[in-house]
Amino acid sequence: MAQAAVSEFQAGELSRHVGVTLRRVILAFIFAMGIGVAIGIILGLSRRANDWFNIWVVIFLNLPALVVIVLCYLWIGLNEVAAIVAVSVNKIPMVTVMIREGTRAMDPKLADMARIYQMPRIAVLRHIILPQLAPYLASAARTGIALIWKIVLVVEFLGRSDGVGFQIHLYFQLFDITMVLAYAISFVIVMLLVEMLLIQPIETRASRWRQP
Amino acid sequence: MIDVQITAKAFGKTTVLQDVNFHISHHERIAILGPSGAGKTTLMRIIAGLDTDFEGQVVSEARIAMMFQEPTLMPWRSAVDNLVLATGVDRERAVQILTELGLGDHCDHFPNQMSLGQMRRVSLARALCTDPDILIMDEPFASLDMDTGRDMMNLVNATLSGRKTALLLVTHAANEADVLTDRQIVLGGNPATLVSD
Numbered sequence: 001m002a003q004a005a006v007s008e009f010q011a012g013e014l015s016r017h018v019g020v021t022l023r024r025v026i027l028a029f030i031f032a033m034g035i036g037v038a039i040g041i042i043l044g045l046s047r048r049a050n051d052w053f054n055i056w057v058v059i060f061l062n063l064p065a066l067v068v069i070v071l072c073y074l075w076i077g078l079n080e081v082a083a084i085v086a087v088s089v090n091k092i093p094m095v096t097v098m099i100r101e102g103t104r105a106m107d108p109k110l111a112d113m114a115r116i117y118q119m120p121r122i123a124v125l126r127h128i129i130l131p132q133l134a135p136y137l138a139s140a141a142r143t144g145i146a147l148i149w150k151i152v153l154v155v156e157f158l159g160r161s162d163g164v165g166f167q168i169h170l171y172f173q174l175f176d177i178t179m180v181l182a183y184a185i186s187f188v189i190v191m192l193l194v195e196m197l198l199i200q201p202i203e204t205r206a207s208r209w210r211q212p
Numbered sequence: 213m214i215d216v217q218i219t220a221k222a223f224g225k226t227t228v229l230q231d232v233n234f235h236i237s238h239h240e241r242i243a244i245l246g247p248s249g250a251g252k253t254t255l256m257r258i259i260a261g262l263d264t265d266f267e268g269q270v271v272s273e274a275r276i277a278m279m280f281q282e283p284t285l286m287p288w289r290s291a292v293d294n295l296v297l298a299t300g301v302d303r304e305r306a307v308q309i310l311t312e313l314g315l316g317d318h319c320d321h322f323p324n325q326m327s328l329g330q331m332r333r334v335s336l337a338r339a340l341c342t343d344p345d346i347l348i349m350d351e352p353f354a355s356l357d358m359d360t361g362r363d364m365m366n367l368v369n370a371t372l373s374g375r376k377t378a379l380l381l382v383t384h385a386a387n388e389a390d391v392l393t394d395r396q397i398v399l400g401g402n403p404a405t406l407v408s409d
Binding site: 112113116123 | 260261262276277278280282284286288297298299300338
């Protein structure tokens with residue numbers, strides 16, 4: 001299997017497909033986190049918004065990933081936009097729920113303090129809200145990456161002509177277990193590197209103030 | 213400076229304050245006394261503008277600063293940052309006032325590196341660096357041991373005597389009111405109303 005992976009790498013195929021998948025993961029991650037965090041904060045702060053929107057969160061939370069992917073391909077077309085949207089829509093409700101709970105758990109006394117000293121809204125967001133949400137953001141990011149890369153592979157499997165998912169589909173049809181494992185494990189290594197070199201250092205930096 | 217006219221304040225069907233009317237003038241030092249649950253903190257929140265759901269009105273022209281029961285600091289920021297980010301004062305002024313309150317060596321310390329008494333002093337520094345017209349203190353010496361509480365009380369007294377800032381002290385300890393204030397408003401009854409002024 002290692003030999004197959006090295007051979008694919010030397011041919012340039014492995015890095016090309018891993019790169020394409022990684023790009024989709026990053027785009028879907030940014031899209032899902034951005035929208036999920038914004039909706040989560042709004043729902044956490046506003047009871048009325050939550051009453052209205054909660055049912056949609058529940059629906060999208062329970063909608064099978066496969067249904068979302070197929071519908072996106074049917075409505076948007078077999079293209080890159082549909083792939084990214086499909087992955088993001090699968091992840092947004094989870095981020096929303098996590099951030100909503102984090103927003104509800106915020107210390108109301110700090111909000112009072114901000115009101116008393118008339119802190120500007122942007123300062124409240126940056127210095128009061130986001131630091132309190134940091135553990136929830138880290139959690140959402142970690143589970144987000146884990147879920148997104150799984151769904152990206154399914155999206156590629158079903159409707160793209162490049163990426164690790166497409167290659168796994170290709171070698172599945174050829175019943176080539178060695179190549180399926182070569183691509184799958186190569187991508188797992190990439191995701192582990194992302195976790196160790198990017199997510200963990202950011203998390204450590206964000207929680208530095210907790211150290212006595 | 214501040215005119216308080218509260219007809220009624222209720223939480224659900226329970227009325228906690230009724231017919232509470234008084235006036236706070238410039239430079240006045242007032243204590244609001246009363247037993248636990250008398251509505252002192254609720255009254256203070258209304259005066260500070262943190263609770264607007266009541267019948268009546270509070271007319272205020274004052275720049276208000278507040279010391280909460282808890283220090284209410286941003287734990288992810290150093291002492292000096294807590295002053296700068298919350299109030300918008302420049303760093304130099306923040307360091308100056310922290311030094312004035314005996315925290316010159318703790319400017320870059322995070323709240324979890326300080327004692328409760330030190331955190332309360334940071335909270336006081338944050339309140340004072342806005343040069344407020346009135347400082348509202350909600351049981352600022354609660355949870356402190358006797359010596360630290362006395363030191364803190366003396367510090368507040370000394371710090372305020374050099375300023376024109378009015379004081380509204382919410383407490384249930386008569387000795388704190390005696391030391392720090394010259395007018396005492398007592399809340400009592402159910403729902404609470406002014407028992408004496």
